Amino acid sequence: MTGIVTTPEVATPPATAAARPERRRSTRRRSGRGALVGWLFLLPATVFYIAFVLWPILSTINYSFYDWNGITPATFVGVQNYVALVTQPELLGSIINAFVLIIFFSLIPTALGLVIAATIRGISGSRLAGIARVVLFLPQIIPLVAAGIIWTWLLSTDGLINQLLRGIGLGGITRAWLGDFTTALPAVGVIGAWVLLGLCTLLLLSGMSKLDPSLSEASRLDGAGAVREFLSITVPLLKAEIGVCITVTVIAALASFDIIYIATQGGPGNSTMVPGLQIFYLAFTQREVGLASALAVALMVLVLAVVLPIQRIFRGNDQ
């Protein structure tokens, strides 16, 4: 979705006095034949990037100014599709749903992931830690469609969740979780949380393993308990990893499609409708490619508008 473009690192010779003439020559070479070779190395990736990232994005932007059914010649309509976006309440509703999903796709996995990662690290010596890692990461390797199907069964009227609730005497609150207007969106959110928890846990765990053990030792010597150490040492030092978790999962929430398409298809009513699904319906059911493209462009802008400030917050005082 968001390709991370790394700037090509140019080899830097050591900046010592002795090396200076050498360096000047290499600079000259870079601007001549060397640069050409450098660009040639870049060419394959550039071609793919243009063909599969830039070109589709620009085509989508182009389509968004047309009234087009995907087959017959299109008519140019200017910004009319964008006007429709802000004037149709159901489109706005789907964007609100996507923001609600951030709680489940992003905040819960990150918060729980932190606690779980700290716990696993605490017991890193035992075999249980390895098992816990595998079990938690398992949802990540299950295709989202399969996850959607599994959860549809679990959350059905006679599914495992309701059986468990009845088993512990909570039969009164059982319901078709995905078929109820009030619970469908949170239920879909739970599926997302389940999928993304493993990813966040693993990311945070790898971040924790890089932390200097002397810091935690020092805090222990100063009399900090596990909770104080977690809050004052671990969490602040994991800022970058938490930033990555939040970014990836917020994008997953705002651009969600697969889980919802499988579990509820946007229903009941429009209670689980999200922009990704709306784009799909507009393009393939209503065959309004222009309006679908406009919504896709709006979604891309929305994701950037949410993610860029998050990036800034978590990168802010790094140095």
Next chain:
Amino acid sequence: MEKTRPKRRAAIRVPALAGMALAAVLGLSACAPGGSAAPSQTTATFAGGTPTCGTKPVTMNAYFETGFPLPKALTDEFTKQHPNVTWNIREDQFAVITQNAARTLSDSAPDLMRLPSIADLAKEGLLKNLDGYATAFGWDKWPASQLEQLRVDKSGSRGSGSLYAQGLNFSLTGVFYNKDLAKKAGITGTPTTLAELDADLAKAKAAGITPIAQFNGGATGGLAFPLQQLMAAYGSPTSINDWVFQKSGADIDTATNKQAAAHLEKWVKAGYFASDVNSLDYAGMMSRFIGGKSLFIFDGDWESGNLDKQMAGKAGFFLMPSATAGGKQAAMSAPLTYGIAAGAKHADCAATFLNWVATDKTARSIAVKVGGSHPMGLADAYMPEVDSSTVTGQTLAAGATVSKDNGAMDFIANATNAIYAKSWTPQLQSLVAGRVSSDDLLKSVQSDYLSQIKQ
């Protein structure tokens, strides 16, 4: 400082590169999509005489719906009778076919394809006009109502104009019931009025049996089945057809339809539907009905063969009773729609196949025994023997009643491409949840309909 310099240089160059690429791509993309004109609406290209599949080897390029054995059974039999014709068949779920129909018809031009709603496809010139074949084969002598839904006029409304598709058979809907559960609830005969059906539902509820299992979950608002049946019980199928065919001035929000929607709302409030109706899908409904967990389902005769096999002797069928005693009976009835792409290579052979399906004795037997529905064709054409006590026998007999009462209607979900997924389904789900009243439901659907046909 020294360290960051090369990085900054690169950082300057990368945007420059991106800018160049962007400019290049923008230049390329600054043109209207869909530039190549679609094939214009072709009148029948067929020149005269009776079309055939010839004698040379022909490989037919076909696109069918997954999960229904009828088309494959028919093509196998056709090859047996015409050994020079072989089939290259691709299958997908109906939802996938719906989403890809226009693209497939224009890009790979199948000789024979299962079709969703045909109005737009015909208007865009993607379907072969079959008028020439209709004359050549004498389809114009069939009962007119059979092919009505497959006609599209110049303005793009269905119901009249040129023929753009054919049927492998035509289906019929009504109410299926579980005989054991009916007995347990103390129900002695099939209802002849709507009031009697209400009484049966109440009896089942009182006996602790779920009266109706109906799919209404996800994007499939199956409550449209009982709703439309109720509409026809109170009103006339003609006005419903006008609405589906997009006749000018057609309105779904009529007095009798309001009564129908209010009646459905009454059923919902009385708890006649399974409590999880908003998360029940079609497969779930079938497994509950076959498993003996509910008395009724509103469904179509495409399940007749299946029910005769899985519930042998235990399932029955009746047409939706009218609101008044002795009133006319109606059913949703639609041809199992197949068409030929405008650019198909073997259009003559495909048309020959479609004619063979409706006229060949073996083919008609397959249409009934495998498909469970009535074959297309002349009213007095050959019919295979079917035991009248089976579900298949009952649905075929019901077909005769419906044609006598002139009660065939197209499905209200077929009015526009988006009306089912974007209007009926969310509205019916909201009705179940008590979030919308029956009056508002029809008002919303009508306003969605008007905005959709304007586009």
